[in-house]
Amino acid sequence: MSSPTQAADPLFLRAMLESSPDNIYFKDTKSRFLRINWALARYFGLKDPSEAIGKTDFDFHSPEKAEVRFQDERTIMETGTPIIDKIEREAHKDGSTSWVITSKSPLCDEEGNLIGTFGISRDITLLKEMEDALAHERNLLRTVVDNVPDLIFAKDLDGHYTLSNLPHTHFLGKNSPDEVYGKTLFDILPPGAAELAHADDMMVWQTRQPMFNKLESPGQGRWLSTSKIPIFDHKGEVKGLVAISRDITSQQRAHQELEKINSELQRSREELMSALEELRSLQLQLIEAEKMKLVGRLAAGVAHEVKNPLAIIRMGLEYLKSQTFGDKIIPSVLEEIAGAVQRADSVVGELLDFSAPKKMDRVPVDVNRLICNALLLARGEIAAGKIAVDSELAPDLPLVPLDAMKIEQVLVNVLTNAAHAMEEGGRLTVRSSTHQVTGIGENVSSYSDHFRLGARVVTIEVLDNGPGVPEALIGKVFEPFFTTKPTGKGTGLGLTVTKTIVDLHGGTIEMKNRPEGGACVTIVFNADTQ
Amino acid sequence: MKKILIVDDETGFTRLMKLTLEKAGDYEVIEENDGVRAWETARKVRPDVILMDIVMPKVDGGDAAARIQKDPVLAGIPIIFLTAIVSKKEAVPGGLIGGFPFLSKPVSLDELIACLKKHLPH
Numbered sequence: 146m147s148s149p150t151q152a153a154d155p156l157f158l159r160a161m162l163e164s165s166p167d168n169i170y171f172k173d174t175k176s177r178f179l180r181i182n183w184a185l186a187r188y189f190g191l192k193d194p195s196e197a198i199g200k201t202d203f204d205f206h207s208p209e210k211a212e213v214r215f216q217d218e219r220t221i222m223e224t225g226t227p228i229i230d231k232i233e234r235e236a237h238k239d240g241s242t243s244w245v246i247t248s249k250s251p252l253c254d255e256e257g258n259l260i261g262t263f264g265i266s267r268d269i270t271l272l273k274e275m276e277d278a279l280a281h282e283r284n285l286l287r288t289v290v291d292n293v294p295d296l297i298f299a300k301d302l303d304g305h306y307t308l309s310n311l312p313h314t315h316f317l318g319k320n321s322p323d324e325v326y327g328k329t330l331f332d333i334l335p336p337g338a339a340e341l342a343h344a345d346d347m348m349v350w351q352t353r354q355p356m357f358n359k360l361e362s363p364g365q366g367r368w369l370s371t372s373k374i375p376i377f378d379h380k381g382e383v384k385g386l387v388a389i390s391r392d393i394t395s396q397q398r399a400h401q402e403l404e405k406i407n408s409e410l411q412r413s414r415e416e417l418m419s420a421l422e423e424l425r426s427l428q429l430q431l432i433e434a435e436k437m438k439l440v441g442r443l444a445a446g447v448a449h450e451v452k453n454p455l456a457i458i459r460m461g462l463e464y465l466k467s468q469t470f471g472d473k474i475i476p477s478v479l480e481e482i483a484g485a486v487q488r489a490d491s492v493v494g495e496l497l498d499f500s501a502p503k504k505m506d507r508v509p510v511d512v513n514r515l516i517c518n519a520l521l522l523a524r525g526e527i528a529a530g531k532i533a534v535d536s537e538l539a540p541d542l543p544l545v546p547l548d549a550m551k552i553e554q555v556l557v558n559v560l561t562n563a564a565h566a567m568e569e570g571g572r573l574t575v576r577s578s579t580h581q582v583t584g585i586g587e588n589v590s591s592y593s594d595h596f597r598l599g600a601r602v603v604t605i606e607v608l609d610n611g612p613g614v615p616e617a618l619i620g621k622v623f624e625p626f627f628t629t630k631p632t633g634k635g636t637g638l639g640l641t642v643t644k645t646i647v648d649l650h651g652g653t654i655e656m657k658n659r660p661e662g663g664a665c666v667t668i669v670f671n672a673d674t675q
Numbered sequence: 676m677k678k679i680l681i682v683d684d685e686t687g688f689t690r691l692m693k694l695t696l697e698k699a700g701d702y703e704v705i706e707e708n709d710g711v712r713a714w715e716t717a718r719k720v721r722p723d724v725i726l727m728d729i730v731m732p733k734v735d736g737g738d739a740a741a742r743i744q745k746d747p748v749l750a751g752i753p754i755i756f757l758t759a760i761v762s763k764k765e766a767v768p769g770g771l772i773g774g775f776p777f778l779s780k781p782v783s784l785d786e787l788i789a790c791l792k793k794h795l796p797h
Contacts, residue, residue, distance in 0.1 A: 463691075
């Protein structure tokens with residue numbers, strides 16, 4: 146007696162045959178269709194499944210294909226063994242092709258006698274196409290991964306390699322990626338190198354953040370730039386990492402070479418600058434020497450022509466001084482004349498000094514000491530003018546190669562000049578300072594062009610609070626015979642001599658009016674000059 | 676009385692020197708205005724000291740002084756240069772030019788007498 150479910154078998158079978166999208170058939174021992182379902186009938190182009198009964202595959206397929214199926218069924222019936230999931234490509238009359246997966250089994254009656262075969266097949270064309278596309282993409286990706294020159298690899302959370310492209314495989318000294326897969330850093334690299342790389346892996350896993358372009362030196366003079374990116378699963382859990390290392394040995398070497406060349410260039414530039422400075426100084430000295438030769442000749446001529454008449458006047462005065470005059474005014478007149486002779490003689494004397502050959506005896510000196518000496522030498526002029534003196538001297542000045550005597554003369558001239566500018570008393574400020582010429586910001590000044598960038602300079606400033614110099618004349622203060630002092634008070638050569646001496650030291654001197662009143666003389670020397 | 680030979684092409688200068696010095700002290704001043712004749716005059720008057728200008732036409736003071744110095748007859752007579760072309764500041768150590776003492780023009784009487792006293796044989 147059959148169970149209720151067994152009784153329902155025909156119903157189940159019919160439902161399956163009518164609605165299954167897969168092709169289902171039953172055949173007799175001669176491979177003739179006993180029954181097919183609706184899906185197969187539509188596949189064969191039949192209006193009703195019954196139309197297939199008694200027909201074979203030779204009626205619906207090409208002879209070659211029909212023969213293959215016929216032989217398969219022979220084998221099943223002879224061996225009793227089913228064919229499971231056989232994938233076949235089917236060519237259609239319209240030229241199109243499709244893919245099917247088929248399982249076939251022996252068909253037996255209730256007593257177990259073989260009465261034929263049955264099978265079910267499914268159209269897997271879409272799946273097959275997707276699989277092909279996936280395989281193509283995988284292949285493409287693999288080709289790219291293996292052929293880029295960069296080292297590409299991936300690891301799981303246990304540190305096992307799950308990907309290693311050919312350059313990475315070869316870098317590890319292996320021939321095939323299969324020799325790398327499943328291994329860890331510690332299986333392949335020496336302990337020290339393995340620990341370093343592993344520390345990076347751990348950091349990426351723990352921080353969940355990528356690491357980009359880390360410079361690594363794996364030895365043998367090679368340099369790698371490595372980036373490691375964490376891999377997340379769909380739940381956002383870290384599952385491993387993928388890494389790419391670029392061999393930048395050649396760039397690194399080029400960079401080092403470039404740095405070397407750059408440093409050599411810098412050194413050459415400094416040497417050139419130093420040579421240029423020396424040449425400039427020499428040129429200045431040559432020009433100065435040539436000029437001075439001419440001026441010297443002129444000065445000697447002038448001195449001779451002026452001093453001789455002065456000598457006669459002077460001797461005449463000496464004679465007259467020994468005489469007695471009725472007019473009491475005469476001796477004072479003679480004194481006036483003697484004063485005038487003295488002044489004229491001073492002018493000629495300074496002219497001779499100005500044109501005399503200048504010999505520099507430059508040794509490293511403390512500028513503050515020169516300032517103190519000059520203040521002592523000029524104390525008479527300063528005291529006469531009831532002038533208060535402020536010294537603001539920087540304690541850490543570098544020594545500067547200067548001719549101490551000549552620079553003292555310069556400072557005395559400038560201090561005296563400032564004292565004379567404050568006839569009714571005032572305040573004289575002397576400052577010294579040092580800094581490096583950078584040509585940036587407040588460092589930009591009229592002298593920053595004069596010294597090379599980076600040079601250490603020492604600056605001396607002499608400030609007075611006198612009336613200053615009329616703006617129209619301030620550019621001429623260093624010109625010969627320029628003076629704002631009353632006739633007889635100055636020769637107009639003092640500041641010219643001063644500038645000549647500063648120039649010969651390769652320094653700069655300038656005079657400016659101060660916004661708050663008075664004038665400021667700034668002298669700058671290069672402390673680096675040899 | 677000390678004899679002073681003054682050699683200078685400026686006649687006005689030599690004249691005033693003579694007037695002033697002779698009035699100022701016990702000096703006899705002989706004038707000479709030519710470098711060529713300076714040696715001849717020196718030989719003739721045998722001065723106690725010679726004041727010599729440097730820049731003069733024909734023979735300058737340097738050559739004239741050298742000739743006088745080399746003359747055995749005149750040997751030992753001090754020569755003092757009086758020059759207009761050297762400033763006081765340029766005075767070399769010892770105040771010498773070519774080994775001779777010098778005075779820079781214009782010169783004061785005090786300066787001149789001090790220098791003469793220093794170099795005149797006592």
